Amino acid sequence: MQQGAVSVRVWGDFACFTRPEHKVERVSYPVMTPSAARGVLDAIYWHPRIRWRIDEIRVLKEVRTYSLVRNEVNSVMSPGRAEPFYADHDRAQRHSVCLRDVDYVIAAQLDQDESDPDPPAKHLEIFRRRVERGQCYHRPYLGTREFAAEFQPADDAPAPIHWTEDLGLMLWDLGYPGGTHGSDGWRPNAKPPYWPLFFAARVEEGVLRVPRQPIGGRP
Numbered sequence: 001m002q003q004g005a006v007s008v009r010v011w012g013d014f015a016c017f018t019r020p021e022h023k024v025e026r027v028s029y030p031v032m033t034p035s036a037a038r039g040v041l042d043a044i045y046w047h048p049r050i051r052w053r054i055d056e057i058r059v060l061k062e063v064r065t066y067s068l069v070r071n072e073v074n075s076v077m078s079p080g081r082a083e084p085f086y087a088d089h090d091r092a093q094r095h096s097v098c099l100r101d102v103d104y105v106i107a108a109q110l111d112q113d114e115s116d117p118d119p120p121a122k123h124l125e126i127f128r129r130r131v132e133r134g135q136c137y138h139r140p141y142l143g144t145r146e147f148a149a150e151f152q153p154a155d156d157a158p159a160p161i162h163w164t165e166d167l168g169l170m171l172w173d174l175g176y177p178g179g180t181h182g183s184d185g186w187r188p189n190a191k192p193p194y195w196p197l198f199f200a201a202r203v204e205e206g207v208l209r210v211p212r213q214p215i216g217g218r219p
Contacts, residue, residue, distance in 0.1 A: 004110045004124045005055070007154040008131050010040050011103040015142035016096060020171055020196050026096040028143065030063045031203060033171050034210045036143050037106045043140035044151065045127040049116035052108045057208045058160040060103040068096045102142060105154045128153070160206025170201035172214040 017029045017036050034054040041052040072094050077085040110127075112120050130136065131153055140149040175197045197214035 004120050005107065006041075006052075006110065006124060006127055007105055007107045008041070008044070008151055009060075009103070009105050009154040009157045010140065010142070010149045010151045011060075012142045012147055012149045014098055014100060014147045015102045016098040016147060017143040025094060026098075028065070028097055028099050029170060030065075030099070030167065031059055031201075031208055032057050032102070032104050032106075032142070035171060035173050037104075037108070038173075040106060040140040040142075040149060040151070041108055041127075043138050044136045045123070045130050046137055047116075047123060049113040049118075050123050051111045053111050053212075054210045055107045055109055056210060058105040058107070058157075059163060059203065059206045059208070060105065060158055060160060061101060062161060063163070064100040065097055066100050068098055069093055070096065098147075099142075105157050105160075107154075163206045164204050165202070167201040167203060167208075169198040169215075172197045172199045172210075175214075 015028065015032070016026055017031070017033045018026045019029055034057070037054045037057055038052050070093070071091050073087050073090045074092050075090055110120055110123055112123065131151060134151070136151075140151060141147055142149045174194050176194050197216075199211050199214050201208060
């Protein structure tokens with residue numbers, strides 16, 4: 001059940017919201033995804049009995065992209081591995097198409113579990129106070145952890161840019177056998193099988209509105 005609305009402005013020098021259809025080479029969506037926006041809010045204030053549902057993402061700056069080539073390893077060293085792992089013997093160059101100089105306003109609703117004894121106003125006040133003070137549980141990031149995000153209250157944010165475009169299918173969240181990521185609680189250690197859920201994304205006058213359910217509804 002919806003209990004309250006929040007908004008926060010987030011920005012950064014670089015971002016990459018990877019499209020899942022590109023398995024090796026990373027290609028970013030032109031705008032922040034709902035799951036990435038929820039990750040930013042969780043980094044600021046996470047509680048086991050609440051969840052942030054993204055309503056819309058407002059784009060405040062023109063979309064700019066750039067290319068990046070990095071050396072990465074094809075595999076990772078397991079904790080129980082006895083022999084040494086030489087990264088130089090397992091390197092591969094991978095190409096990424098990322099975003100530059102991004103600025104958004106995230107508007108979301110607080111959904112509270114019925115078992116939570118605290119009133120929703122308490123969670124909203126804690127969140128807003130943490131945003132004003134720049135406090136977070138861990139540094140929020142824009143798609144990938146190397147692209148750190150700054151944040152502040154959205155009160156003085158400029159108007160969205162003049163941009164209207166159909167973006168096609170965009171990642172909504174991940175689905176699990178027991179329901180979507182947000183339909184039956186937080187699952188930090190969820191294991192496969194899980195699958196991506198999508199929605200038909202359209203930016204109208206710089207605003208990406210996120211539906212309550214993905215294509216096909218709840219899995």
